[in-house]
Amino acid sequence: MGEKIVFPLNYEGYLKKGLFAFEEGNLQLAEEWIGKAIAIKQADDILPLYLMLLQETDQAEKSLEMIKEIRPDIAAAVSVDDIDFLYLKGLLQSGAFDMAREQIDARKKTFGLSMEHQFALEQLEADVEKVELKKLETKLKKSSEILRAEKNIDTQPFHKQQVYAQQLKELEDDQFGKLAQRLLLNNKLHRMLKTEIIHQFLERGLRPSLTVRLDGSEEKLDLARVVPLIETKTYKEGMAYIQEEIANKNPALAGAVENGFFMQLSLLYPFEDRTISSVPEWLDVLCRIYSGTAGTGEPGELAIRDQIERLEKRLTELFGFF
Template sequence: MGEKIEFPNNYSMYLKKAEQYLNLNEPIKALHYIELAYDIKQEPNISTLYVSVLVQLERYSEALEIVENIKGKNIMKTEYVSLYLFLLIKNKRFVQAETYLTRLTGGDQLSIDELSQMKKLLEEEILIDEKERHQAKNELKKKLFALADLSREEQLKIVDEVSLLTPDELINVIPFLMSNPFVDPLAKSFYLQNLVDINADVEFEFETLGITKIINPSKLDSFNEESIVVQVNEQLNMQLEKNPSMLMSIKPELNFHLLKIYPFAKQIIENPVEWVKLYIHLYSFETENLEFDSRFSAREKKMMEWIKKISKMEG
């Protein structure tokens, strides 16, 4: 199919339609036609209209993107200055807003009253944001301390929320989870990663597949930097170099299994070369009930049992 051709009168028609819906107080329908017109011609008048409707709909992120596009073209008019500052504040880009406000102070682009109003808005939005973050943190802490009562899916979902907590808050909360036998093992591995990422210097007991050890996250490598993880992946790439389709199939599952046994992979995987060979062998037969035969040494049988145990871990 050829490229879509917009007729010159379409632009005017879209603007007329947008105006009709705005007069009917239907900004969402108006926005549809504004976007069509904006795609044809990004003139100042359509940009202004586009931004004003987005602000009306409280879609501040999209509005800021358009204003920044205007600013990037060095066609920032005085009427956009106040709007740009407003959108920075509403998008919680407080440091940038404060810097911009300081730069405007003493200039002639905004009046003293406008500067005062923007400063007040900035202070109010910072307080609101702090209050919301404080409330979100308290809710998150409650969830974490009651993590064992949640479903496995909910436990894993909360992993993404812990970035709200400061390093000290993480250190106070997460070790408590590690000693709880009802917290999902995979969730524990993810929470442990958070402590490793912030180099948390705290000791606690950690258990996976019957292996228990006192660990200190500050002394652990991150999962991707763990030497045994690197070695196993290198071996997988080498052994399946001529079979890229199998490599692509096995790699995600193998690394998922490695994550399940982090940080005890070194204790479980005695030989990365043999581990990968066994993994490929088991994967090729597509069964967990493969019978051992004389081809397997005692060490290989032991590692094969570990692979089966890891495969049977929930998830």
């Protein structure tokens, strides 16, 4: 009594169910059942069918991983068997067009290639070109839409400006650079989004010297000297201070201060140190404001309160855009 009953793994049963589902045209179910059979035994006669099912059910990456496990040297091979063609199709489906083209070219040079295989490789090559052309057309259309939308961007509410800023990621570096430069000079583009655009420059590895208008006046900004906001000295010092001096005493307040501090820095970046000369003093005042504690009345605190209030007002206006 109480002994565990172990049921044997049923390779034949899984395989029959999978093949029946395949004959019925239910590829999703066929992949599921044949996958269970393959997990028990990777039979050479059924493996190509399973790899094909993975690709037909939008699992090209998984099929490629399995092919590379079975044939670690396949990228250096010039063979043209079923696994090779599934490998080439997997590359195409996963968007690795350059690799797919390179692998197809290598196999087209295989000595003694049959007419059937030659035709199949040419068909795959045509498929690569067709998908590449389609993607290029879509990209060009999207780029045109983004460039046209710039004309009216300064009349749009914040949430639409925010969507637009995200769409800039779809542009090539040269297009992005020219458009982003104009946007950084646009007085009516929200300051928060200018911070986003600067970060996009950094993410692309572009570090030009720009003319910007972030807070009214025009000035030069050398991105070679700029780091992402969360890597700035001001941000790091602020987060450390919040954890060491506030979090243990009042976790809820620490969370609010951390969020508020980050939003304020987003409005000041990358010139945050011009406004925040002392991070501890700034955060102490911010804590008193958020906790409703009366101020000391000292001139230094009053100056910081005034700066924080101006930033908070801009944030309130920001959320009022929605």
